[in-house]
Structure formats: structure tokens, C-alpha cells
Amino acid sequence: MTNIFTAQAREIISRIPAGKVTTYGIIALYAGNRNGARQVARILYSSSDKYNLPWHRVVNRNGRISPRSSMGHLFQKQLLEDEGVILGEDEKIDFSLYLWRPQPSEEKSD
DNA sequence: CTCGTGACTCCCG
DNA sequence: TCGGGAGCCACGA
Numbered sequence: 001m002t003n004i005f006t007a008q009a010r011e012i013i014s015r016i017p018a019g020k021v022t023t024y025g026i027i028a029l030y031a032g033n034r035n036g037a038r039q040v041a042r043i044l045y046s047s048s049d050k051y052n053l054p055w056h057r058v059v060n061r062n063g064r065i066s067p068r069s070s071m072g073h074l075f076q077k078q079l080l081e082d083e084g085v086i087l088g089e090d091e092k093i094d095f096s097l098y099l100w101r102p103q104p105s106e107e108k109s110d
Numbered sequence: 111c112t113c114g115t116g117a118c119t120c121c122c123g
Numbered sequence: 124t125c126g127g128g129a130g131c132c133a134c135g136a
Contacts, residue, residue: 006133024118035131037118042133045117066117
């Protein structure tokens with residue numbers, strides 16, 4: 001496909017290691033568009049089930065889970081804790097401990 | 111093709 | 124702390 005943004009975004013998301021999290025902005029930035037954060041979310045929403053992407057490892061710029069719904073919010077938190085990501089009292093994620101970013105050097109294709 | 115939508119982010123007050 | 128406005132763009136209908 002010609003949409004490298006979507007391809008990159010999907011690839012990056014699929015490479016997020018367990019116990020780590022990243023933000024829409026970072027993904028979008030590495031995918032080629034700093035303003036593509038929304039598209040990243042959209043791709044997640046649209047392809048998370050199809051491509052089995054770890055959407056729960058993606059949070060907003062504040063290190064918090066996007067309040068798309070009360071249940072979904074709790075569900076995501078549960079998944080993160082299950083992977084070792086402990087949330088603060090405000091359900092805020094400590095980026096100094098859990099922030100992960102795309103590492104092109106790590107990629108070795110297949 | 112067009113149109114509406116939004117799991118984002120930044121800025122101002 | 125919270126709200127409103129703007130920017131940007133892929134996906135689904």
C-alpha cells in the first residue's frame with residue numbers, strides 16, 4: 001500500500017513490548033506525521049481486532065488512558081497492570097518507567 | 111468520488 | 124483544573 005503512515009503505525013504498535021506503553025503522538029511522529037495521532041487512534045480502533053494490535057499499550061500524551069468509555073478504560077488498565085504496568089492514583093502511567101519508543105535498530109524484519 | 115467522525119495534541123484564558 | 128477552538132488526516136458508509 002502507498003499509505004506508509006498506516007503501515008508504519010501498525011508496525012510500530014505491533015512492536016510495543018509487554019510492560020511498556022507509548023503515545024499516539026509518538027507513533028504518529030515515527031509514522032511520519034506529528035498530527036497523525038488521531039489517525040493512529042483510528043487505525044487502532046479499526047485494525048486492533050483485525051491485526052491483533054496491543055491497543056491497550058497506547059495511551060494519550062498525558063500518560064493516561066483515553067476515556068472512550070468507563071468500562072473500556074478499566075479494561076485497558078487491567079490489561080496494563082497484568083503486564084506489569086502499574087498506574088498511579090490518578091491512573092497516570094510513569095513514562096520514566098514505562099515509556100517505550102520505536103527502535104528502528106531493533107527491527108530485523110523477518 | 112464526497113461527507114462525517116474522532117481512542118489526539120497544542121494553545122489561550 | 125477545565126473548556127473552547129484549530130489543525131490534520133485515515134477509515135467507513
